[in-house]
């Protein structure tokens with residue numbers, strides 16, 4: 001985005017010249033525009049965001065579009081590693097009348113997601129992957145969306161300063177090969193998916209073959225899809241039990 005476009009977004013948010021000056025100073029220091037504005041435009045919706053919470057990326061819209069193909073009114077949707085809760089929020093708005101659950105390990109993200117999902121009656125839990133979820137959700141999740149951290153530890157230093165300096169490491173770090181959180185998620189996922197349920201996970205294109213293998217080993221029917229438009233890769237896994 002050009003500086004003039006950013007200034008146009010900042011201007012209506014600044015009540016005084018001093019406030020605008022402060023915003024511009026923070027921006028020059030590399031604070032993400034979205035953290036200064038307090039909102040992010042994702043899939044055409046304005047989502048609230050707080051400092052220290054991962055900024056949803058436009059490429060992740062591809063994951064939401066893929067998940068929307070199987071989500072139905074009445075579906076149970078789980079947004080794991082939810083950050084702002086943007087993925088579940090958009091999916092719920094597009095689908096209508098869903099049961100929405102979301103999890104994040106970071107308390108700032110949980111607070112932000114709770115605010116964003118309150119109007120939809122979504123439940124947000126704080127903790128590690130499936131651990132904080134109520135047992136009654138086991139075997140009932142129709143659509144699981146998960147943008148887990150997938151940057152290899154050694155590559156974090158190569159990211160733009162906006163990300164590496166202003167987004168907490170827990171939001172980015174996927175371990176040695178970037179797939180450590182995905183591996184732990186895959187380990188437990190089949191217990192939570194409903195018969196015929198699906199999981200959608202974003203990865204880097206280079207990680208797709210390994211990620212598909214991890215989901216297949218966990219007992220899912222797995223494949224990857226790529227979008228030129230979004231420049232994004234999504235791994236899709238399906239519970240092979242078709243149900244009744």
Ligand SMILES: C[S@@+](CC[C@H](N)C(=O)[O-])C[C@H]1O[C@@H](n2cnc3c(N)ncnc32)[C@H](O)[C@@H]1O
Nearest residue numbers: 054056081082083104105106128129147149171
């Ligand atoms: C890449 S960000 C994605 C956030 C959001 N889904 C999005 O796309 O905007 C990954 C998120 O996973 C959370 N996270 C990292 N490890 C986690 C874990 N073990 N359990 C739950 N959440 C975790 C981070 O706090 C962060 O909010």
